[in-house]
Amino acid sequence: MVTTLKSIIHSILFYIYIQCTNAFVESINTPCITQVEAISDSMLLSKSMEKFSTHVTKEYCYSELPNRKSEIYGINISDDCYVYSKQRYIHLYNHTISRCGQCIEIIGPSLMPYKCMISGWFTYNGSDINDNILNNIILVNDIVAKKLVSEKEESGFQIAMSYSSCNYVVLPSLIVIRSNSTTLTILVYNTNERLYSISNGVWSNVIDKDGYFYIDPPINGFYERLVVSSIERRTIVFNKITSQTGKVYHPISQFSKVKENKNCCFIPSKIIFSNTINYSALNAGFKYLVSSFTIIKNLFINDKIEATQGVVSTQSISLLLNGKRNGIIIQYPTSIQVTKHFKETVIQINSSSLVVKEIYLAQLNLVSQNDSSNVHILLDLNENCKFFIEKAFSNQYNLRIGLNQTIKGFFNSLIIDFETNDSSIQITSAESIERNEKSMVGCTIDSFDCNYTECSVSNDRDCYQYCGSCMPGFHCTSSGFCEISTSIPSSSFSYVHFLVLFLILFVFI
Secondary structure: OHHHHHHHHHHHHHHHHHHHHHHOOOOEEOOEEEEEEEEEHHHHHOHHHHHHHOOEEEEEOOOOOOOHHHHOHHHHOOOEEEEEHHHOEEEEOOOEEEOOOOEEEEEOOOOOOEEEEEEEEEEEOOOOOOHHHHOOEEEEOHHHHHHHOOOOOOOOEEEEEEEOOOOOOOOOEEEEEEEOOOOEEEEEEOOOOOEEEEEOOOOEEEOOOOOOEEEOOOOOOEEEEEEEEEOOOOEEEEEEEEOOOOOEEOOOOOOOOOOEEOOOOOOOOOEEEOOOOOHHHOOHHHOOEEEEEEOOOOOOOOOEEEEEEOEEOOOOEEEEOOOOEEEEEEEEEEEEOHHHHEEEEEEEEEOOOOEEEEEEEEEEEEEEEOOOEEEEEEEEEEOOOEEEEEEEEOOEEEEEEEOOOOOOOOEEEEEEEEEOOOOEEEEEEEEEEEOOOOOOOEEOHHHHOOOOEOOOOOOOOOOOOOOOOOOOOEEEOOOOOEEEOOOOOHHHHHHHHHHHHHHHHHHHO
8 A cells, every 4th residue: 555655656746747847848949940951752763863873772760660660750751861971979078879759840942841751861972072062962762852942953952951840640660679687678669859868767878870779678568668868958768668679668648849949931042153153162953054055046945055154264154156046054953933032134245246135034945965065945034024234344344134023933043045256255253132031040050959958048049049057056167168156046046946856756756
C-alpha cells in the first residue's frame, strides 16, 4: 500500500515537473537562409546535371528500423529531403547531434511554403564542386519539387529555407533496436523535432550523432517512464519500456508547440553581374546565364535561338556579336514571377554605339547545349517592357528596364534586341531592383548550425539559430556561452526553488 502510494506521488511529481519545464519554453528564432539550391530526383537524371549526379550517393536515416519507409511518417507521405553530409549534424558546445527527423520549411518560385523532413544526407566524391557550393544544396523528391516550382525544370533551382516544426498529426514512436546485457539501443522517431536527450529522472543521456540513444538496460525489467527532450526543452514521456527489441511505444501526446519567429520569403537573386562577386563560388541554381545571338528577323513564339555564352571575367561579361542586329539573353535558372519580385533591371554596357530596339520578358526552354552555346525554343514572349537608355561616357551606356506589374506570368529570361557596329560588347554591371524591400534578414547556411555554442545569442532577430537557453541565474554571452549573471531576477529564484523542492520530494518521499 505504501509502495503504491509512493509510486503515485512520484508519478504526480514527475508529471508536474514535465509540465512546468514545458511551461518555461520560449519562442525561438528561425533564421531564413535565402540562397539554397534544391535538386529533385528527375533533375539528377537529366544531362545538364550529369557532372554532379554521377558523384552523388544518398545515405538514409533510420537504416536499422524495420519497414523504414512505411514507419517514418515524413517518408511515407513523400515529404523527405536530404542535406549535404557536412550539414547532417547540429554542433552544440559539447555534443554533436543528428538532424535526422528534423523538419524544415522551404519556399521556391511558386511562393507556396512547404515543409519536408530531413531523412538522410548525400555524399559527393567528385572534385569539380567544393563544399561551399555543396553545403547549399538539398535533394528533394519530384513530388516536393512540383510544389516549389511553376514549370518543369531540368536543373537545380533556388529556394529559401528555415527550421520549422512539422504539423504531422501522428504520435512519436520509441523502439528498442538492439538489446544486450550492457546497452539498449533506442530510436525515437516521428517527433519531427531536434531531439537532445533521454532521461528516467535519475540519469540523462544525450542523443548520439548517429540519431540513436544508448542507455543502460532497466534493472527491474522495465523503465517506469522515459522522458525525451528536444533542444527547445520540450518533452514527451514514454511509459513502461522494457528491453524487448522491436516493440513500439507511443506517448500520450506530441511535443508542445513553441512560437517560431519566422519571416522567410523566396527572393530570387538580384545580382546578375557584379565585379564584387566570385561567380565560380555560386551555386548554379541562383547564377544568371548571359549570352548573345544574332537576330535575322523579328522574334516569334516557337523560334529556335542558338545563343553563345558570354565570357565571364572579374570585371565584365564579354559577348561576341555577329552582324549589326543582335540579342542579349539574361536567363535565370528557374521560371519566376519576374514583375512580382522586381520593378526594374539596371545594366551598364560598354559599347561604342548601341541602339536598343525592343526588350522582352521571355520563357526559354533549353533544347541542347555544349561548352560554348545553347539552343533554346522560345515558348513565351512579352514585349511590354519599357526602357530608358543613356550614354554615360564615350563608350558606356546605362540601360534601365521597367518591369510593369501588368505583365503577369512566369518567365526565366530578359531579351534585349539591339543594334551596334561593335564585334563585341561588355556588361560591367547588372542588377534587378526589388519591388518591395523586405524587412526580412537573409542569412547564409552558417546560421543553420549552432557552431559549437551552448545558448542562443539572440532569440528574436537576425541570423542566430536557437541553440538552447541558460539556466536561471546565468545569461548568454555574445559568443554563445552561459555565464553567471551579476543580478538574478526574482522570477529566476522561484524557478530554482521549484526545482530544489522537486528534487527533495522526489528523493526523500
